[in-house]
Amino acid sequence: MFKYKDTKNEVVCLMMFPLSLTGEAKTWLDKLNEGTIKTWDELRIAFISPFFPPALFDRLLGEIRAFSQHENESLTDAWLRMKEMLQNCLGHNLSKGNIIKKNYHDLSEITQEVLNAAAGDIFLYKTPNQAYQLLEDKVLLNLDWAKSQKTK
Template identity: 30%
Template sequence: MYQLLHPTQSSIPSCIMFPPNAPHVEIKQGLMAILPDFRGLENENPYVHVRAFEEVIGSFYAQNVIETAKLRFFPFSLKDKAKGWLYTVKPRSIGSWGEMTQEFYKKFFPPHKVQQVKRKISSFIQGHDETLFMAWERFKDTYNFCPTHGYDTWRLVSYFYEGLQPRDRQFVQIACGGEFLQKEPEDAMDYLDEIAENSNT
């Protein structure tokens, strides 16, 4: 009875399963101190966390071991609620860095959150007291917040242009000789960057 009422804790295997040919990765001096933290809070962006994490790992490890290093040290960047989530992922279900990020995004940037960002992008409106520069920066922050929004460049340009106040829409057109809508999408993005910067200075 005592043993049944007080079971000893059995160790549960990690969700990470390294491939048999995975190289051995030594922990480098100072790595843990500069790993970014992700706690799973509502205002945290998992895409930004992964990018910051990859930058740190990329500065410590050579290309031939980098995938293994990312997989091995990612758990150390998770804290609190996010660390708890990692322990709930099915044992031995993740075998690559791609699978890890996929699970991570699915948990901390689920489809309904992606839809919220998409709605914010497609319904963008420049504020009445907002300069062209401020509007452009806010719009870029919105679509960069979720890189998987799925909108093509031409559509992003269109949403921004249509959301401008008439005065700034006219300014954008006049500044490029009335040819803004004839530009290639990538060129239009570069042009908006340039004109917004110029209008700010």
């Protein structure tokens, strides 16, 4: 995305959103009365209602709550699976801290120890942003390593 001078991210999102729509979603947006939606949150809630049924939301949120690392699943694969689940469940409203705690507690003990070692302390003693970044860095490092192994 782009940013012009002091333009807020929310304004940029509101400007770019219509460009991401096609078909039924584009028709829905075109039928909205101009000026009825003023914030990104208002748009998100208004958009989710007709296109994201409550039963689907409940099922996806239930899957997130039931998350656990599969046997023989790597940290990288478990984290990527969790992120995909979160992305698929629009409006889950889970904070980074809750996501980190949920993910950590549902990993195997061995994987928790790997995260603790990577953190240089107990992983959950990190701030949510630090813990999230540590997970992202570890996963990206593993993905880069796997990619370089494949090219060899």
